Structures are given as C-alpha cells and as structure tokens.
Amino acid sequence: xxxxxxGDTKSRLIDAAGRIISEKGFKAATVRDICRMAEANVAxxxxxxxxxxxxxxxxxxxxxxxxxxxxxxxxxxxPNAPAEERLFAFVHSFLLRMLGGGRYAWCGKLMAxxxxxxxxxxxxxxxxxxxxxxxxxxxxxxxxxxxxxxxxDDRAFFCAMSVAGQCQHIFRNRAVIDKLCPDFxxxxxxxxxxxxxxxxxxxxxxxxLPPAHKA
Amino acid sequence: xxxxxxGDTKSRLIDAAGRIISEKGFKAATVRDICRMAEANVAxxxxxxxxxxxxxxxxxxxxxxxxxxxxxxxxxxxPNAPAEERLFAFVHSFLLRMLGGGRYAWCGKLMAxxxxxxxxxxxxxxxxxxxxxxxxxxxxxxxxxxxxxxxxDDRAFFCAMSVAGQCQHIFRNRAVIDKLCPDFxxxxxxxxxxxxxxxxxxxxxxxxLPPAHKA
Amino acid sequence: xxxxxxGDTKSRLIDAAGRIISEKGFKAATVRDICRMAEANVAxxxxxxxxxxxxxxxxxxxxxxxxxxxxxxxxxxxPNAPAEERLFAFVHSFLLRMLGGGRYAWCGKLMAxxxxxxxxxxxxxxxxxxxxxxxxxxxxxxxxxxxxxxxxDDRAFFCAMSVAGQCQHIFRNRAVIDKLCPDFxxxxxxxxxxxxxxxxxxxxxxxxLPPAHKA
Amino acid sequence: xxxxxxGDTKSRLIDAAGRIISEKGFKAATVRDICRMAEANVAxxxxxxxxxxxxxxxxxxxxxxxxxxxxxxxxxxxPNAPAEERLFAFVHSFLLRMLGGGRYAWCGKLMAxxxxxxxxxxxxxxxxxxxxxxxxxxxxxxxxxxxxxxxxDDRAFFCAMSVAGQCQHIFRNRAVIDKLCPDFxxxxxxxxxxxxxxxxxxxxxxxxLPPAHKA
DNA sequence: TATGAATGAGCCTTCATTCAT
DNA sequence: AATGAATGAAGGCTCATTCAT
Numbered sequence: 001x002x003x004x005x006x007g008d009t010k011s012r013l014i015d016a017a018g019r020i021i022s023e024k025g026f027k028a029a030t031v032r033d034i035c036r037m038a039e040a041n042v043a044x045x046x047x048x049x050x051x052x053x054x055x056x057x058x059x060x061x062x063x064x065x066x067x068x069x070x071x072x073x074x075x076x077x078x079p080n081a082p083a084e085e086r087l088f089a090f091v092h093s094f095l096l097r098m099l100g101g102g103r104y105a106w107c108g109k110l111m112a113x114x115x116x117x118x119x120x121x122x123x124x125x126x127x128x129x130x131x132x133x134x135x136x137x138x139x140x141x142x143x144x145x146x147x148x149x150x151x152x153d154d155r156a157f158f159c160a161m162s163v164a165g166q167c168q169h170i171f172r173n174r175a176v177i178d179k180l181c182p183d184f185x186x187x188x189x190x191x192x193x194x195x196x197x198x199x200x201x202x203x204x205x206x207x208x209l210p211p212a213h214k215a
Numbered sequence: 216x217x218x219x220x221x222g223d224t225k226s227r228l229i230d231a232a233g234r235i236i237s238e239k240g241f242k243a244a245t246v247r248d249i250c251r252m253a254e255a256n257v258a259x260x261x262x263x264x265x266x267x268x269x270x271x272x273x274x275x276x277x278x279x280x281x282x283x284x285x286x287x288x289x290x291x292x293x294p295n296a297p298a299e300e301r302l303f304a305f306v307h308s309f310l311l312r313m314l315g316g317g318r319y320a321w322c323g324k325l326m327a328x329x330x331x332x333x334x335x336x337x338x339x340x341x342x343x344x345x346x347x348x349x350x351x352x353x354x355x356x357x358x359x360x361x362x363x364x365x366x367x368d369d370r371a372f373f374c375a376m377s378v379a380g381q382c383q384h385i386f387r388n389r390a391v392i393d394k395l396c397p398d399f400x401x402x403x404x405x406x407x408x409x410x411x412x413x414x415x416x417x418x419x420x421x422x423x424l425p426p427a428h429k430a
Numbered sequence: 431x432x433x434x435x436x437g438d439t440k441s442r443l444i445d446a447a448g449r450i451i452s453e454k455g456f457k458a459a460t461v462r463d464i465c466r467m468a469e470a471n472v473a474x475x476x477x478x479x480x481x482x483x484x485x486x487x488x489x490x491x492x493x494x495x496x497x498x499x500x501x502x503x504x505x506x507x508x509p510n511a512p513a514e515e516r517l518f519a520f521v522h523s524f525l526l527r528m529l530g531g532g533r534y535a536w537c538g539k540l541m542a543x544x545x546x547x548x549x550x551x552x553x554x555x556x557x558x559x560x561x562x563x564x565x566x567x568x569x570x571x572x573x574x575x576x577x578x579x580x581x582x583d584d585r586a587f588f589c590a591m592s593v594a595g596q597c598q599h600i601f602r603n604r605a606v607i608d609k610l611c612p613d614f615x616x617x618x619x620x621x622x623x624x625x626x627x628x629x630x631x632x633x634x635x636x637x638x639l640p641p642a643h644k645a
Numbered sequence: 646x647x648x649x650x651x652g653d654t655k656s657r658l659i660d661a662a663g664r665i666i667s668e669k670g671f672k673a674a675t676v677r678d679i680c681r682m683a684e685a686n687v688a689x690x691x692x693x694x695x696x697x698x699x700x701x702x703x704x705x706x707x708x709x710x711x712x713x714x715x716x717x718x719x720x721x722x723x724p725n726a727p728a729e730e731r732l733f734a735f736v737h738s739f740l741l742r743m744l745g746g747g748r749y750a751w752c753g754k755l756m757a758x759x760x761x762x763x764x765x766x767x768x769x770x771x772x773x774x775x776x777x778x779x780x781x782x783x784x785x786x787x788x789x790x791x792x793x794x795x796x797x798d799d800r801a802f803f804c805a806m807s808v809a810g811q812c813q814h815i816f817r818n819r820a821v822i823d824k825l826c827p828d829f830x831x832x833x834x835x836x837x838x839x840x841x842x843x844x845x846x847x848x849x850x851x852x853x854l855p856p857a858h859k860a
Numbered sequence: 861t862a863t864g865a866a867t868g869a870g871c872c873t874t875c876a877t878t879c880a881t
Numbered sequence: 882a883a884t885g886a887a888t889g890a891a892g893g894c895t896c897a898t899t900c901a902t
Contacts (some may be wrong), residue, residue, distance in 0.1 A: 025242065025332070027243045028242045030875065031875075031876060032874095032875075032876090040883085041883060042877090042885085043877085043878080043879090043884065043885085044884085047882075047883070048882095051877075052875095115387070115390070116331075116388065118391070122390055122394075123394075126391060126395070130395070131395065134395050157395075157399075161381070161384055162384075162412070165380040165383060166377045166380040166381060167380070168384060168388075169376055169377075169380025169383060170376065172331050172383060172387055173330050173331065173383075175330070175337055176330050176333070180341070180345070180372075181369070184369075194373070197373045198377065200424065200425065201377045201424065202420065204420045205420035206419075208419045208422065209415060209416060209419045210415060223865095224865075225865095245892065245893085246892075247891085256868070257868080257893085258867065258894085258895080260893090260894090261893090262866070262867095263865090266893075266894070267892095457670065457672045458672045460895085461896075462897090470862090471864075472863085473862075473863065473864085473898085473899080474862070474863085476897085476898065477862070481897075482896095482898090542817075545821050546817050547670070548821070552820055552824075553824075556821060556824050561825065584826070584828070587826055588839070588842045588846075591811070591814055591815065592811045592814075592842070594814060594818075595810040595811040596807045596811065598813075598814060598817060599810025599813060599814075600810075602757075602760065602761050603761070603809075606775055609768075609771050610771070610775070610779055611802055627807070628807065630854065630855065631803075631804065631850045634849070634851075634854045635846045635850030635853075636849075637853065638850075638852065675871065675872085676871075677870090677871080677872090685887080686887060687873090687889080688875085688887075688889075689886085689888085690872090690873090691872090691874075692888095693886090696872075696873070697871095697872065863901100863902080864900105864901095864902095865901090865902105866899080866900075867897100867898080867899075867900090868896100868897100868898095869897095869898105870895090871894085871895075871896095872893095872894090872895100873891100873892085873894100874891085875889100875890090875891085875892095876888100877888080877889095877890105878886100878888075878889105879885105879887075880884100880885100880886090881883100881884080881885095881886105
C-alpha cells in the first residue's frame, strides 16, 4: 500500500479516502487502510469526521468542489462563445473530470459513484452542483436545436440526457471497452478525440432532430 | 425483510440474491439476508454454490441469459427490417432489460453493475453476450451512417458507444433524474417514449454526421 | 484426494477413516473427506456407525485387533525361546505396528494417538489389549534382570516403561528425527536396525542394573 | 471455565492459550474459549497476534523459552561435573519440563505436541532449541559409552534417542500408566525417582553396550 | 440400504468504533 | 491533537447431523 505525506492529517485523510473509496467502493474500503495510507491513527477519522460516513460526506463535497474548480464546464470559454464551442467545452470538461489523472483523479469517480448509488448526501449535491450543470446543458441543447424548444421543456431535458449519457458511458464501461477496443486509450489525446466525437454526434443530432411528436 | 416461496431452494436463492445484490451491491449484501429472503439455511449457499462468489457468478449468468431471452435485441423483428426499426428495437429492448419490472427486475441492474465493477466473470460475459450485442450495434450504426464506414471501423465503434451510453444513462442516474425531472416515469409508456427519443436522436446524428477527421 | 474401492461400504469407511484420522487427527478429519475417499454417501457414516465418534470407536477396535494380528508381540516365537529373542520380537513387532506400511499402516498411529489423548474408549482398550502387552513386557524384564525382581514389582514396571518408551520415541518425534538425522529411514532395514539397537540397549541395561534403592 | 487475571492482555492470552491448546489441541481449542479464560475480547487475538496461528507460534516460542529457562538441561551443574551427574540433570530437567506443575505447566505439553504433529514453526524450533539439546545428549552418550564412539556417530544418536524416548514416555502415555500403575504419582518425589531410574537404566546400558555391529 | 438436499450451531476473522492516556 | 489498545457486532464459511425419498 502506497504511502505519502502532504498537508495536515485532515487533508491527508481526505486524499487517502478519495483514492481508496473511489477504487474499492465505500463498503469495501476500510478505515484502517485509509488511515494507513494517510499515515494517521485509526482513531483520527473519528476525531476529525465523527465516523466513516462523515468522512465520506466531506469527501464528496471536496470531490465536486475540486473537480469543478479544476475542470469548469466552460473550460474558461467566454459565455457568448458559439454554442458549438461551449458544448465541446462542456463535454471535454466532463470527460476530464472522470478520466483525468493527477492528484485528484478520484473526483470524477466519486461523483459518478454517488449518482449511481446515492446516499443521503444526494439532495445537497443535486441542489448545489448538479442542477446548475443540468441547466447549462439544457440551455446549450435548446440553443443548438434552434426550433423554439425552451430549456425547461422535456425535449431539451431528453437531449441533455443524451449528451450526458454519452459522456458517462466510457467511464461506466471501461473494462468492457478495454476488451472490445484495446486500441482506445484514455490519455490526453484519446480524451480529446472522444470529446470531439461526442460533440459532433450531438450537434449533428440536435441540428437535424425532427419536430417533436404530439404527446 | 420481504419473504417469498417459489421453486426449489436453489432457484429461490438465485432470485433472492438477485434482488438483494442488485440493490445493495455484492459486498454489502449478506449471505444471511439472502438466505432469510429465500427462506433457506445459511449453509445452503455453500452447498449449492460453493461460496458467496459462486452464487454471484451463477446469478450473473442467469441475469444475462434471462434478460436477453425475455427482451432479445431485435424484439422479434425480421433481420431484413429497415435499419431504423431495428435500431429502435435494439434501444427499446436495452431499456426494457434495465428498467423493466416483474420477476427479474434485477437482471439489468446486475449486468450494469458487473460492467462497471467487473469481476473475474467479465471475460466470459464479454465473449458470450457483450460482443454479439456490440457487433450488432456497430452494424446498425454503419448501415445508418451510409457513408462507407464499415462496422469494424473505429468510427462505427464510437457511434455505437454513443447509442449505448444514451441507453444506460437513465439507469445509471435514476435518483438524480427523479429529482431533476419528477414527471418522468419509467413505466411502459415512459420507457417507450425514451426509446423513441434515443432512436430519433441517434438516427438524426448518424444520418448527418460530417465525414471523419483525418488523423 | 485418493480414492479406492474395496469391500463393502462399512469396511471401506473404516479403511478411509483409518487413513485420514491417523493422519490429521480426529477433530481435523471431516466426515465428508472420509466418505469421499470411501466413495460413500455423507450419510453413510451415520447409518453404519451412528455418528463420527461411533466410527472412531469401531476404528480403534479394528486398529488394535488388526495390528496385533498382523504383528503379534512374539512374532511367532515359541514361548520358551530365550528371553533375549523374545524381547527382540516384542520390540520389533512394536516398531512394525507403528512404522510398517501397507494396507493398514494407520493401526499403530491410531493406537499411539489414543494412548496420548485418550477418549472414553481407553478403559476397554487397556483391559483388552494393553494390559496383556504390559504384563508380557514386565515378565521379560524380570527374566532379564534375573535379580529376584518379580514381574509385579515397580522395578519391573519401570524397566518395561524404559523399553516401551524407546519403541515409541521415533514414532512420536518423526519429523524432528528426519531433520536431525536425515539418513535414517524407516524402511524394513531401518526398522530392523533400530529394533536391534533398542533390544541391545535394553538387555545391556537390564543385565547390569545395580540393585534397587531402598525406599 | 476457569478465569483469572494476571498481567496485560497479551500475556493473559498467551497463558490462557497455553492451558487450553495444550489440553485440547490446536484445532479443538477455540479462540472464544481462550479469550473467555483470558478475560479478553475475541478480537484481541487478531489485534495482538494476527490470527489463531500467530497466537500459536508466539505460544510455542514462549513455551520453549520459558521451559528451558525454568529447567535448563544442566540444572545449574558445572560443565566439568561427572557425566553421570550431568545425565541425571538432563533427564531430571527433561521430566520437570514435561510434568512440572505451576504457572507454565503447559510448556512441556506444547513442546511435545509440536514435535509429534509439527507445523511450519518446526524448522525454527529445531534450529533454535532442539539441535543444541540433541548435541548435548549425544556428547553425554559418547562420554558414557567411552568406547571411541564420537558424538556425531549414528551409534551416539541411537543411544541419545533411547534416553529421550524414556523421558517422553510417561508424558505420552500418562492416562494408560495411571491405569496400569495407580500408585505412581508425578509429584516431586515421583519425578525424582523416575529420573533416577532412567539415569541408572541408561548408564547401565551405555557402560556395557557391546561393540557396534559391522554393517 | 443408500442418497442428495437441507439444517443449525459454531468457528475464525474483520471492521467501525471507543477508551484511557 | 493524537494514539495504541481494546471492544462487540456481524460476516462468510465449515461441519456433523438429519430428513425425505
């Protein structure tokens, strides 16, 4: 088991927990392993976070906060940039949060994990982080549809789901994709290529989507 | 904890394990709970499956087998039906396997779970079930692209991922979607509507996708 | 795990149990392993012997009976043969029962095992088998002492223990002796050589033992 | 089940394990019983020793260490004392380690148990404790033979086995001896008397052993 | 007479948590 | 602010035994 020393005990715990929980899951990750990696005492978790779940909540907050700060959904683009470019930034940042390496590689994994198997923390996360992202994506979809659809329409929501689904897919099925297509790598170039594909696929779809069915 | 009696001990165990493991995950699901729901003794798991993992493997096999039998990817369509109809059948059956209720509502959940956090069983599953599905979807994509792309090209593979990602998305983010869009229900009509959207979105994309970039 | 078929179920069980229990001990030997080796059903033990302990009792009886029949303590010698020859026969047969290979190699092991960690069966075994052996050895000791000591004297008993102790020693410390003296083998020649040593050592001792202390 | 409190948890566990394992064997002794006697929690074994086997290894080390410290094989005799006295000291200390009561009555039992049914720990024990004892006894035998035999000769080794076998015998067959000779007690006087007998028997044998056979 | 399936008690181990320092 | 030791509740697994056939 790897060890490292950086920052104070509390942030070392967060970091170690991020690595281990994002890899093995909340249940399978043990407090002892986390503390060993953080070079802290077993009791430190309870001192700083109350219990294991408290650590997880703090960790989630950190994950969303850090992930979105490191790779914001506009990637620094001006708000009035063309919708196509903003969609690419959204998709690219999405992929980078999930697949990017580096010090906080676990941020995206934890975010995805929580969305799939939510805990009590979900409400807060949805309100604070997910809703703005969702709104942004629906606006982009509405802009690109350019057929009178408003961001709050179901049509825009469905299209937003189509985009988000494509972004998550590789992360959710990594092992299978590695087997089906061993050539594909999630390095910087691979991520960029995938982001381009998803953006093009989505723009192509949105630009030519036939008028809505009548409910 | 719910209880039920149906079939012999072995299939009762499979069923109970399916419900519990698909809900709580492999690690968090306990043999004791499974046996209690199956109204079987704790030792029955060992007797019939060797150990907890053996039960899980049998369960996975059952999940794929049953799921694909109940909702085959062509939904009974003739092989020479129009590509659009076949894509709709593919998407619709995909959603039904994941969201459909009834006796084996856990099949899709287990399949998705295994794809995301694979065990040793993955190799077999990919070879036996996933690869044929992937090939079918790439053929459909190539047909619809109709620009000379062959099913074995990366371009077709990326497009297939775009379709599959849309199909999985609602299942992977159910709790969030329930909050963001409480109106959407995964009943028969909701599933059909979503299948229509994904099919139209994908066809629209494929039919108008610009020519591939030159690497 | 080796398997064999010989005789009816009951004797196959005895034989399998003899092999396994003599090797792993009563507690560590499992009914399942025994039945597997005997190619019998798990329930066969309970049908024929009531329970695991019943099997063990029958086994012990068989072990003593067979062991002493195969290698009787006089090895066929005439009762009026010289004491030296009768002592050699006693020692040699003792060693052969413990170390001899062949179909019932477990007889001696089980006998020794029961003597060290006795069960309820001990009373019967002592009365039926051990007491006659002990009496014989004390008679031999008294004959060889030839100083007026009677077989029932403590002096004869102590000397009998000295002989019996030498006989058991190699069996009780086999692994250690293998390490301390790797050259020594318990094949036919090695057993005979050891029997000669023990006999000579004991005769030499008995023939020259100083008169008893005064209590 | 007896209980007692003495020392810290770790040594209480060692002591309790010594009593129980020496009586019932490793397999039959349960961690629960040991912890109950030591008035410690079940998890304490895991914390201090890793697992049941770790406890057993620590126990063995302690048994040999303590037993040889309490009753060293020379019993404080000068190295240049007569061979007869040194042999008596060897035999007497041997018996005391196996039969002596008091706080660590289980040391000898454990040593004998490990020698008969060795575990992985045997190698270490042989190298650290048994080999020196064996060498000492072979030197004594060679001295007493006084016929040119060297300590490293097989002849000396066989004689050493004859002595060691006599020492172990009463311990290995206690229950049977209790029945055959109820008068014999393993109190201080009984042990001393037995030590005298074994010493005299062995000296008498060694002093008069006929020359070796020619192979 | 014999069997495959099922049972319940119990074992070793693991883990999050707490306590005394 | 931090630690090493200790705790109790489960968890997975094993085993001798029994049941229905």
